[in-house]
Amino acid sequence: MDLFKRIFGKKAGAAASPDGVKTAPLDPTTVSRATVKPLQGRILMGMAQSVGIERTHNEDSLFVLQGNAAGLETLPDFGLYIVADGMGGHRSGEVASSVSVRSVARRLCEDSILQLLAIDPLADAVPLQDLMRIALEEANQAVVDRVPGGGTTLTAVLHLGHQITVGHVGDSRAYVLKDGEVRTITRDHSLVKRLEELGQLRPEEAEVHPQRNVLYRAIGQGANLEVDVFSLPMPRDAFLLLCSDGLWGVVPDQEIRRIVTTSENPQAACERLIDSANAAGGPDNISAVLIFFPPE
């Protein structure tokens, strides 16, 4: 009950509006900025998607859910970001990616984000990494059951407080861009990447390899799915980029970095990233989510 008092108690007086005062929309230019206290350290987000030039269908799915709270010291910022890149004929790729995104988002919302908002959280909550793994496994089962022949990559990032937890299968990527450096935090589950890691292929060979789209792990490819799950401290004064291979396979890392760091805001950056991939031929669907985490 203490919590309730803290949250609502102080505002009781302020809520009563004086009689006879007309309310009208405020013109932002006439309002003195000093009356509004800007929230320091806001997380900014942008997202964009394009079917590309060569494809007729979009098989990528994107999902973003963000929460910010002010004044509630017990409620941290949170965010859920998912990118999935479907594959398979007869529309099964787009169904697979959208089914799995829904499935993952639903599980994570129910068991992590709604738990955050609960007044009495569950005594025995599932650890976030287990939850992430369960969410991707469930998505896998959903695709196996409903979309025969379909498959999808899926990269999900759950941001809670000062940690991010990543669940990843396939070859969509998550990058952290900080201090002029681009770092891939996920590991592509593609055969070519694996051969490159083993020193059997040079990066330039890998880029043009005929099997560069062959994955050894994807959602919807059998009952047993091994998911990469890990947690990192939330990056500070840095960007987190999630994208499908329609972006990273076409636009070099350094160009991604240049666009991200020279754009006005994450939304503009995402749009420029997609333009850049299309300008390079747009061979595949392109999806990007970019999140800026403020300095401490």
Next chain:
Amino acid sequence: MRRTTRALPNKTGETDQLGLLQPGVTLQDRYLVLGVLGSGGMSSVYKGRDLHFPNVTKLVAVKEMINMAADPTMYEMVVRNFEREADLLATLSHPAIPRIYDYFTHDSSSYLVMEFIEGRDLERLLHETDEFLSEEKAITWAVELCDVLTYLHGHQPQPVIFRDMKPSNVMIDQHGHIRLIDFGIARVFQPGQKGTMIGTEGYSPPEQYRGEASPAGDIYALGATLHHLLTRRDPRAEPPFSFSERPIRQINPHVSPELESVVNAALAYDPKERFDSVESFKGALLSAAKQTGILVSPQKSTALKLPSDVQELWSFECEDEIRGTPTVHQGILYVGCYDNNLYALDAKRGTFLWKYPTEGGIPTRPAAHEDIVYVASEDHRLHAVSADQGKLVWTYLAEGPIRSSPTLHEGYVFFGCDDAHLHVVNMMNGRRAWRAEAAGPIRSTPLVLDERVYYGCETGDFYCVDFRGEIKWRFRAKRAISSSPIMVEGILYFGSMDWTLYALEAEGGWQIWRFRMGRPTISSPAYAEGKLFTGCADGNIYAIDARNNRELWRFQTEHQVTGSPLVHEDSLFCGSVDGSMYCLDLRSGRKRWTYRTGGPITGTPTIAEGTIYFGSTDHHVYALLT
């Protein structure tokens, strides 16, 4: 004994759609279906009874090929492949290969009737135990597998490449011998069209991705199978061809270096670098077994040498057990004892300087700052004494025995007490600044960081309070938390009596992961190089990947590990109730040395200037040079 011929993962929910045969169905008026042994992919295997033998129960395995190919050419190809398996098996004769009895087609499905093998496959065997497979067993089975592969590779007119060596295709029959099952070969790879995928079995050699099949591929797959058996790490759960990233002995130190190098040679990326034939693979296995003595006397375990690069600098005898942890401060070692005294010894020579008597046992670790030492005792008091002479400065009286070690932070001493409070006391005058409640006795050492205090208590509650003692969040484990928390990059780690090591996000207390051990733990974790280390009452010292809670290695001591590990450079030091102090290689968990004392070691070692200090319940304080 369970009766199966193979253990394919059951695809629950799909069995009806797949149209599995129901028990009671009779095929060809001869084979009565008794149940499903496994199903997956393109085929199902049933346990059946041959009705041509009405007076006895002759069991058979009936493999049914399910052809779901819609395209007529594809359909034909699938049928031909199945026939090829039947034809091939019919020409083979080897004790490790199941005999084939019959082949027929019925209602557009094809069936293969084979010998029913009683026993378990290696995958199931792995699942049924937590133990590592003994080297002896692994070598025995590997040699038998080499024999059957040699037979296949020498088959006339054309060599047979098995192509699918993996634990689930190897049965151990009721006589303890291996049997190779599932010759569903001719794995056809899809050409690498954009968007298509090929599944990796985890055991397949790299060249199989190019469609090449050769004896060298079977050698690789056998190597992969052995790697899985010896390490218990399923290669299907790892990136392809990543065996070299999981050195066998790093995971299972009981494996001899000889066997490890044989398996590594079989797993060479380049087929030319593997054994040139299965026979030479077998030869290498046998000579490894000879060198390690397995062949000579199978019961002999590999004797552990005790490297003697540890040297006792000094030891000092007190009048009772030492269960706490020493502190070294300005060249003086301070340690509490169950003879109620706080001892001050010269850290270099071990000579007695002074002792300060409290009125209870001291299970904690003293804390020192400038010229004062703070020590908590079961006499309900926190004592502040002068560091040079052990003269009383002040005492603070709590309402219960104190078994939580004090933490010093910006002029205050933080400690928990059996009176179910966290006490915060001014270091200068011993006056209480504030205290915070807990649901039960606090025996963990509080962690103080960024104006937050973190501590666990004996009811299993874990608290985060601010500097006014107000609770920011609370987490609940199922049993007591006596282990003291540490924080790395915003994540708290601590163990609990509920057999679990927890990782919590420090801001809100959400669980990031948990790691389950074999028994309760009161050991406080240590961190280095992305790894967490903790002891456990199951006798193990564990190393866990902090990013994703994977077990990296474990080291088994001979009794409970209640003390906490200490990391120094690339070594991990940890005491055990078996009476020994262990020094392990941080990365592999391999033992560097042990030092035996006369009683259980329950405290944590301390290191200062290359010397490691710890107490034992044999009443002694030890100083060892590392």
